[in-house]
Amino acid sequence: MYEDCPQCGIHFEREDGYFMMSVFVGYVMGVVITIPVLLILYLTIRPSVWGYLIGATVALIILSPLIFHYARVIWMYIDQLLDPRRENEK
Ligand SMILES: [Zn+2]
Numbered sequence: 001m002y003e004d005c006p007q008c009g010i011h012f013e014r015e016d017g018y019f020m021m022s023v024f025v026g027y028v029m030g031v032v033i034t035i036p037v038l039l040i041l042y043l044t045i046r047p048s049v050w051g052y053l054i055g056a057t058v059a060l061i062i063l064s065p066l067i068f069h070y071a072r073v074i075w076m077y078i079d080q081l082l083d084p085r086r087e088n089e090k
Contacts (some may be wrong), residue, residue, distance in 0.1 A: 026071035
Protein backbone atom coordinates (compact mmCIF):
# COMPACT_ATOMS: atom_id res chain seq x y z
CA MET A 1 0.00 0.00 0.00
CA TYR A 2 1.22 3.49 -0.80
CA GLU A 3 2.01 5.73 2.17
CA ASP A 4 0.67 8.76 0.29
CA CYS A 5 -1.97 9.00 -2.43
CA PRO A 6 -0.21 9.11 -5.84
CA GLN A 7 -3.00 11.36 -7.17
CA CYS A 8 -3.51 14.03 -4.51
CA GLY A 9 -0.68 13.34 -2.07
CA ILE A 10 -2.66 12.94 1.16
CA HIS A 11 -1.00 10.78 3.78
CA PHE A 12 -3.15 7.68 4.36
CA GLU A 13 -2.10 6.78 7.92
CA ARG A 14 -3.18 9.89 9.81
CA GLU A 15 -1.80 8.67 13.14
CA ASP A 16 -0.19 5.59 14.68
CA GLY A 17 -2.68 2.73 14.77
CA TYR A 18 -4.93 4.51 12.30
CA PHE A 19 -5.83 1.29 10.50
CA MET A 20 -6.71 -0.64 13.69
CA MET A 21 -10.38 0.17 13.10
CA SER A 22 -10.13 -1.39 9.65
CA VAL A 23 -9.71 -4.73 11.44
CA PHE A 24 -13.25 -4.28 12.77
CA VAL A 25 -14.50 -3.33 9.30
CA GLY A 26 -12.81 -6.47 7.94
CA TYR A 27 -14.49 -8.57 10.61
CA VAL A 28 -17.90 -7.23 9.62
CA MET A 29 -17.08 -7.86 5.94
CA GLY A 30 -16.07 -11.43 6.81
CA VAL A 31 -19.40 -12.04 8.53
CA VAL A 32 -21.31 -10.49 5.63
CA ILE A 33 -19.42 -12.74 3.18
CA THR A 34 -19.74 -15.89 5.30
CA ILE A 35 -23.53 -15.77 5.65
CA PRO A 36 -24.31 -16.22 1.91
CA VAL A 37 -21.62 -18.91 1.63
CA LEU A 38 -23.27 -20.87 4.44
CA LEU A 39 -26.70 -20.27 2.89
CA ILE A 40 -25.53 -21.54 -0.51
CA LEU A 41 -24.00 -24.62 1.12
CA TYR A 42 -27.24 -25.23 3.01
CA LEU A 43 -29.40 -24.86 -0.10
CA THR A 44 -27.20 -27.02 -2.34
CA ILE A 45 -25.16 -29.83 -0.81
CA ARG A 46 -26.20 -29.64 2.88
CA PRO A 47 -22.82 -30.71 4.27
CA SER A 48 -22.05 -31.78 7.82
CA VAL A 49 -20.95 -29.20 10.39
CA TRP A 50 -17.36 -29.70 9.21
CA GLY A 51 -18.45 -28.96 5.64
CA TYR A 52 -19.84 -25.58 6.68
CA LEU A 53 -16.69 -24.83 8.65
CA ILE A 54 -14.39 -25.80 5.79
CA GLY A 55 -16.53 -23.96 3.23
CA ALA A 56 -16.55 -20.74 5.22
CA THR A 57 -12.83 -21.02 5.97
CA VAL A 58 -11.91 -21.60 2.32
CA ALA A 59 -14.09 -18.67 1.21
CA LEU A 60 -12.50 -16.35 3.77
CA ILE A 61 -8.95 -17.46 2.93
CA ILE A 62 -9.57 -16.90 -0.79
CA LEU A 63 -11.17 -13.51 -0.20
CA SER A 64 -8.84 -12.32 2.58
CA PRO A 65 -6.66 -10.15 0.28
CA LEU A 66 -9.78 -8.35 -0.95
CA ILE A 67 -11.21 -8.07 2.56
CA PHE A 68 -7.92 -6.68 3.88
CA HIS A 69 -7.69 -4.11 1.09
CA TYR A 70 -11.29 -2.95 1.04
CA ALA A 71 -11.58 -2.87 4.85
CA ARG A 72 -8.91 -0.17 4.80
CA VAL A 73 -10.61 1.71 1.99
CA ILE A 74 -14.01 1.56 3.72
CA TRP A 75 -12.42 2.61 7.01
CA MET A 76 -10.82 5.66 5.35
CA TYR A 77 -14.21 6.64 3.91
CA ILE A 78 -15.89 6.22 7.31
CA ASP A 79 -13.11 8.24 8.98
CA GLN A 80 -13.37 10.99 6.36
CA LEU A 81 -17.13 11.11 6.91
CA LEU A 82 -16.85 11.33 10.71
CA ASP A 83 -13.64 13.39 11.00
CA PRO A 84 -12.89 15.18 7.72
CA ARG A 85 -9.30 16.22 7.04
CA ARG A 86 -8.63 19.90 7.46
CA GLU A 87 -7.29 21.91 4.52
CA ASN A 88 -3.77 22.19 5.95
CA GLU A 89 -3.69 18.54 7.00
CA LYS A 90 -1.98 16.23 4.56
ZN1 LIG B 1 -5.93 11.03 -3.37
